[in-house]
Amino acid sequence: MGRMEQVAVRTRARPVTGWWLDAALLAGFVALTFALARGHLLALDEAIADWALAHQPAALYWPARVLNYLGQGGQVLMPVTVLLMVLLIRRTRSVRPVLVFLSAFVLMYLTVGPLKVWLDRAAPKFEGPDRAVLFNPYASGFKALSYPSGHVANALVWYAAIALLAAALLRAYGRELPPRALVALRLLPPVIVFCTTTYLAFHWITDSVAGLLLGLILVRLMARVPWDRVPLPPLPGGVQRPAGLG
Template identity: 45%
Template sequence: MLRPVRPSGWWFDAVLLAGFAAVTLALVWRTPLLDLDLAVRDLVDAHRPGWLDTTLRWCNRLGQGGQVLTPLALIAAFVMARRRHTVRPFLLVVGAFALTYVTIGPLKLWTDRLAASEPTDPHPELLFHAEQGMSYPSGHVVNAIVWYGVLAALLTGVLRPGLVLAIRYTVPVVLLFTTTYLSFHWLSDGLAAILLGLFLDRVLQRVPWDAVPLGRIDRAGWGVPFFGAPGAGQTQAPARITR
């Protein structure tokens, strides 16, 4: 049985996917969204002092999947696995890695959009324009939503609820701002990434990780449940297992 999410039902998932499709089509059909992308790019390029540029580049590292987020998730999963005597925290990490791998990269390769900072192309804002383009959607923003959601799920019951919410929602907002302000991505790259990231996050929330059969691992006592009934992507800490 799938785990419940908030908002409940599949209607919100459909809204997210429809929104992602709408943003994509708006870019393909050269609607005013492209003009907005160009206006935002020109505005931030003209108002980016050196000290702020340096600061935001460091903040932008919070969205690096392979160098920051995956290692953090693995460390959190290892700590919680040892603490609760179960390998099930790693299932969520593996699921998140697989889901982001089969979605973000292929979409970037398919849409062929250059970065907002591309200086040598007269129309870098266009989709399906340059084979070397990999800007759409913003991988940093998608990673932030998915991976900080993973961290929040793993650390619920250990950290204060307010800190869990901050981890889950604050960093994606920071990444949306930094990637746009630094012209690493167009504004619409980030907007599409929010819609895609929330959808992927809900997919991960729905998976009944505690019900996945683990065979010998279960029989060895390392497959006890870890994820309780979720609320908005969070988990309840199970009782400590004594041996």
């Protein structure tokens, strides 16, 4: 048995509870969306956003602005994921790390993006009428892409992919990512992005909650994938071999 096969055998299975939690998260997202569409919670959104916009001294604004980049998919998260993917491919000579990147990209592209376009909600800084409503008739295009928060969903999905690739890369060198570091990598960025996105008034707080619910569903879907056992056809050089991803 080769080294990567041994690594794959001793990789721990991911503890994922039953589908009931996924159903509960989806129900929460649907209920929140329905409530907003009926005009509920809008006053709460506006009160929090208005408070945030009125309390942004430079000493708080700029640190929050920098930390918010932790949720930037195209500028930060995707490049980091690609770098880890390439390093793991080179180390393991396996194509399977590509599956992790593609799954994160496709899941985000097929869910968060279309929902933003369909639900047509302006951000807190929109100066037109009915700024907090869904299906806003006065905002369109890039001005109406607030719900759900892509920053929060990005932070959940992409850091899950980053943690998976980073742990496999260290494992390929005979090391283990400490459990606390793994938890911190997956938990702290979404919490920071949730808080900074709301504080900076880039999104309504219900946008961030919706991004959290949707992102958790996507992360749980990814956690169920047996990456090293996904059927692949025989490829040149045996690059369909396991990569220590579990």
